[in-house]
Ligand SMILES: O=C(O)Cc1ccc(OCc2ccccc2)cc1
């Protein structure tokens with residue numbers, strides 16, 4: 345059993361290209377969002393992004409060994425419009441975060457600035473049979489990224505965090521037997537976003553993601569950011585607290601990040 349995890353084994357993200365050459369590809373993620381170089385696209389406002397979530401779509405939460413993951417059957421949870429030419433169905437959400445007393449943690453950055461954590465709501469293109477079929481296609485996935493910032497407590501996210509103690513190790517999974525609408529995790533204003541073509545930010549790093557990065561962060565309490573680190577993962581020195589499970593930004597290459605706002 346390979347000790348450690350993809351962020352801590354070897355040189356971490358900077359070594360992923362050895363096993364996954366696409367790590368140095370033309371549409372990798374995350375990236376820095378340089379707001380001086382984004383381009384307002386009125387078409388994004390003309391055909392607004394439609395985000396639909398339901399109360400009954402979140403079924404279970406699992407410790408994936410690199411994050412928590414709330415898995416959904418996607419019932420009533422669909423994404424369309426904006427940059428998307430198809431209907432995408434919600435599959436799961438997870439997050440990435442940093443270390444105690446550090447300012448890093450998010451994957452995308454804005455003008456070089458990190459947030460303490462970043463939530464990813466993963467959707468797959470229903471033109472394909474299922475998630476597994478979609479996951480490696482150029483238009484296969486759409487991921488909504490929501491930055492977390494320290495502020496007032498977010499009771500909704502707290503309900504999910506209350507389950508962390510039940511999934512102490514990689515592979516541990518429990519059912520979610522209460523209603524949880526992932527729409528609770530959208531920032532107050534979800535009209536303003538950036539979008540660009542990118543990839544999974546974890547191996548196998550498939551270049552299959554249309555990223556939709558919300559401009560407005562979601563407020564959670566400083567304690568809630570700390571609770572993320574109470575999840576556990578394997579390290580070369582044994583089981584310890586999970587943190588710094590983020591890939592730093594990679595070169596934008598020949599891409600323009602579009603904005604839905606002027
Ligand atoms: O990069 C992100 O955080 C979005 C993301 C999207 C999908 C994803 O799936 C992992 C996966 C890859 C291949 C097969 C099964 C599952 C992993 C991450």
Ligand SMILES: [Zn+2]
Pocket residue numbers: 438439440464545
């Ligand atoms: Zn992610």
